[in-house]
Amino acid sequence: MSVQQWVTPLKGLESLRRTEAPMPAPGTGEVLVEIHAVSLNYRDVEVTKGEYKHHKSAEQDATIVPCSDMCGVIIQVGSGVTQWAVGDRVLSTFLPEHQTGQVTEKELAGSVGLPLDGVLATHRVFPAHGLVKAPSYLSDEEACTLPIAAVTAWMSINGMRPMGQSGGKGEYILLQGTGGVAISGLQIGKAAGAKVIITSSSDAKLEQATQLGADYTINYRTTPDWETNVMQYTDNHGADIILETGGAQTLRKSFDCIAFGGLIDCIGYVSGKVDAEDDRLNVNILALRRTVTLKGIINGPKDRFEEMIQFYEAHQIHPVVNQVFSFAESREAFQFVESGSHFGKVVIKVQ
Ligand SMILES: NC(=O)c1ccc[n+]([C@@H]2O[C@H](COP(=O)([O-])OP(=O)(O)OC[C@H]3O[C@@H](n4cnc5c(N)ncnc54)[C@H](OP(=O)(O)O)[C@@H]3O)[C@@H](O)[C@H]2O)c1
Incomplete structure (x- = not known):
C-alpha cells in the first residue's frame, strides 16, 4: 500500500500536484497516522505560492507536502512509544518540538508544512510527542481546525x-x-x-x-x-x-x-x-x-494547546467549518481560501 499525497514546488497553486509515495514505517519514538481530515490556513496558500519567506527556516527551494493541521488515527506505534496506542485519535501540532514556554528558533525550524513535509496525505509518521489527543465530542472535520487557528x-x-x-x-x-x-x-x-x-x-x-x-x-x-x-x-x-x-x-x-x-x-x-x-x-x-x-505571536506550545482543548470541551465549542472539499478537490480548496470567500475554516476530507 502506498501513500497518496499532494505536493507543491512552492511555485503557485496551479503547480500543486497529486503523487504517490511509499508507506513509511514509524521509527523509535514515532507513530504512523492515517489522516482523516486536514484544515487549511492562510499560511498554506502563502507557502504554496512561494511567498512565505519571513522566517529564516522557511527560506528554501523545495518540493514539499503542504499543510499543518490534521486529525487522524494512529495505525502503527514505533518502539519506545508508551503514551499512544493503535486506534487513538490525534491532532497534529504546528511545531512538534515546541512543548512548553517561549518558542525558539530551533523549534521553529521543525514547522510542519514548511520546512518539514506537511499533512496533505493519506498517511504520515509523526514524533509521538508532537501530537495531542483529539477531543471526542468533535468530528474529524471540526477537530482538524484547532492546531493553528484556534x-x-x-x-x-x-x-x-x-x-x-x-x-x-x-x-x-x-x-x-x-x-x-x-x-x-x-x-x-x-x-x-x-x-x-x-x-x-x-x-x-x-x-x-x-x-x-x-x-x-x-x-x-x-x-x-x-x-x-x-x-x-x-x-x-x-x-x-x-x-x-x-x-x-x-x-x-x-x-x-x-x-x-x-x-x-x-x-x-x-x-x-x-x-x-x-x-x-x-x-x-x-x-x-x-x-x-x-x-x-507564533502559534503556541503543546501544553497550551492541551489547556485550550480543556476549555473547548468545558464550553462545548464547535469550530466553524465553512466548507469541506474532497481530497481530489484539494487545489480548489486552496483557491477558495485564497479568494477570501470563506467564514471560519476550510477543510479537506482525506478519507
Ligand atoms: N502568527 C501566527 O501564529 C499565525 C497563525 C495563524 C494565522 N496567522 C496569520 O494571520 C492572518 C489570518 O490568518 P487566517 O488563517 O485566519 O486567514 P484566513 O482564514 O485566510 O482569513 C483571512 C481573512 O482576513 C480578512 N481580511 C482580508 N483583508 C483584510 C483587511 N484589510 N482588514 C481586515 N481583515 C482583512 C478577510 O475577512 P473578511 O472576508 O471577513 O473581510 C479574510 O477572509 C494571516 O496573515 C496568517 O498568516 C498567523
Missing part, C-alpha cells in the same frame, strides 16, 4: 496569563476579518465572557458573526475609519486585546483604538507586510502613548 487565537487572548486562567471576562476583544483565527477568537472570547467587536468586508459575514455572539460588527470596506467606531462602542475605553491579523493597513488603526494598557497581538498581515511609504508608524511613540504591549 491555538493562535488562544495564545493571543490567554498567552500572557497564567496557565488555566481563561481571560477576557468583561474585556473588549477586537477581531479583524472573519477568517480562521478571527472566528476562533470570537468563539473563545465569547465563551470566556468577553465583549467582542469584529470587522469584515462583508455584511453577510458580519451577520454570521452576530449569530455566533459578536457584540459589535463593523464593515471595514464601508467604514474605513473603523477605529472610531471601536472607540464609540467601548465608551472611549478602546479594545483591551486586539488580534492584529490585518498587518500593514490595520496596525495604525489598532493603535488608535487600543485601550490604555491594552495588548496588540501581532499575528498576521492579510492587508500587507510593508507599511505604506507615506505612513511611518513610529511604533515607539504609538506604544508609549497608551502604554500598549505589542506582542508577536
